[in-house]
Amino acid sequence: MKTISLIVPCYNEEPTVNLFYDTTEKVFAQLNQTHDEQYRPDYLFINDGSADNTLDVMRKLHNQHPDEVHYISFSRNFGKESAFAAGLANAHGDFVAVMDVDLQDPPELLIQMVDILDQPNTEYDVVGCVQKSRRQNPIRAFLSASFYKVINKMSKIQIKQNVRDYRLMTRRYVDAVLEMPEYNRFSKGLFSWVGFKTKYLEYEGVPRAAGTTSWSIFQLFDYSLEALVDFSDVPLKLATFIGGLICSLSIIGLIFVIIRAIFFGGSVNGWASIVSIILFLSGVQLFCLGIVGKYISKIYLETKHRPKFIIQESR
Numbered sequence: 001m002k003t004i005s006l007i008v009p010c011y012n013e014e015p016t017v018n019l020f021y022d023t024t025e026k027v028f029a030q031l032n033q034t035h036d037e038q039y040r041p042d043y044l045f046i047n048d049g050s051a052d053n054t055l056d057v058m059r060k061l062h063n064q065h066p067d068e069v070h071y072i073s074f075s076r077n078f079g080k081e082s083a084f085a086a087g088l089a090n091a092h093g094d095f096v097a098v099m100d101v102d103l104q105d106p107p108e109l110l111i112q113m114v115d116i117l118d119q120p121n122t123e124y125d126v127v128g129c130v131q132k133s134r135r136q137n138p139i140r141a142f143l144s145a146s147f148y149k150v151i152n153k154m155s156k157i158q159i160k161q162n163v164r165d166y167r168l169m170t171r172r173y174v175d176a177v178l179e180m181p182e183y184n185r186f187s188k189g190l191f192s193w194v195g196f197k198t199k200y201l202e203y204e205g206v207p208r209a210a211g212t213t214s215w216s217i218f219q220l221f222d223y224s225l226e227a228l229v230d231f232s233d234v235p236l237k238l239a240t241f242i243g244g245l246i247c248s249l250s251i252i253g254l255i256f257v258i259i260r261a262i263f264f265g266g267s268v269n270g271w272a273s274i275v276s277i278i279l280f281l282s283g284v285q286l287f288c289l290g291i292v293g294k295y296i297s298k299i300y301l302e303t304k305h306r307p308k309f310i311i312q313e314s315r
Contacts, residue, residue: 001037001038001039001040002037002038002039002040002093002094002095002118003039003040003041003042003092003093003094003095004039004040004041004042004093004094004095004096004097004110004114004168005042005044005087005091005092005093005095005096005097006024006041006042006043006044006097006099007044007046007083007084007087007088007091007096007097007098007099008020008043008044008045008046008087008099008100008101009046009048009080009083009084009087009100009101010045010046010047010048010050010054010058010083010101011047011048011049011050011054011077011080011083012050012051012052012054013050013054013101013102014050014052014053014054014056014057016101016102016103017045017054017057017058017061017101018057018061019103020099020101020102020103020107021043021061021069023103023107024041024043024107024110025041027107027108027110027111028040028041028110030111031110031111031114034111035114037118039114040068041068042068042070042091042092042093043061043065043068043069043070044070044071044072044087044090044091045058045061045069045070045071045072045101046071046072046074046083046086046087047071047072047073047074048074048077048078048079048080048082048083049074049075049076049077049078050077055071055073055313058071058073059071059315062315066315070314070315071313071314071315072086072087072090072311072313072314073311073312073313073314074086074309074310074311074312075310075311075312076310078308078309078310081185081186081187081308082185082308082309083309084098084165084185084187085185085308085309086308086309086311088174088177088178089178090314091174093171094171095114095117095118095168095169095170095171096168096169096171096174097110097113097166097167097168097169098165098166098167098169098187099166100164100165100166105129105164105165105166106203109129109166109201109203110168112127112201113127113167113168113201114168116199117168117170123197124196124197124198124199125169125170125172125173125196125197125198126167126168126169126170126173126191126196126197126198126199127167127168127198127199127200127201128160128163128164128166128167128191128198128199128200128201129163129164129166129167129200129201129202129203130160130161130162130163130164130200130201130202130203131162131164131202131203131204132162132202132203132204157189157192157193158192159188159189159192160200163188163200165187165188167191173194173196176194176195176196177190177191177194180193180194182302183301183302183304183305183306183308184298184301184302185308235291235294235295236291236292236295238291239287239288239291239292242284242287242288243284243288246281246284250281
């Protein structure tokens, strides 16, 4: 019998935890009926500082199924990336899956994933999922598509568009991810960076089984910005390029002013344009300084060596 660890981050997901468990149990029953090899689920729910009764639901579910349901509860909300890190560090199955508890990641795909990974001489170490279509705000859809285009052009790693966190991984793949101890994490980038051959499955997007999403457009934008800084130094190069360009234009402008003053005389007119130029250059300087500051803040957080999460309770 082989064990499949299921890492399930939860933040204010009181209505969905039991739904997820019941649905996934049916999938494993079907999996074991159709395969000679038997598979045992090892649920690892991560309570990321929920403000509702999510932790109580996890406790009750663990008490009902102590051998297969486990949970980790953080001392506060550390974020989804920290939940992934905690799950990967504490998952000990032959295979490890990362899943969303809201059932937007269909558990039924686990059967296809197992068929791909658990076969003799398979060439794959991970099976990922790509969402083909999904009903969502047009602004969100545009920003999401733009993010993948930008990061794939600015970074050496390539992230498949609309790829989900939902994936099934072999033990050696998980061990490779765990070798990266950085504090600032973007899992989709880390999963791509470690390499190994990946098989992608496509599926139609489905709505949440219950509850509401905790991600706002601003949070998604901030998350995207973090990803760009984590996996690309192009913004720093862009700041250098802009600074060099402005400096060159300033030198050309200075030469023009000197020549005009020598041959045509000076002029006191144009104070409005001068003020505009000063404001423009000040804005460019602050923009470039902000880019540099973002990278420095990353270095600052890394050098503190603070833990990525603090566990308050685990079973």
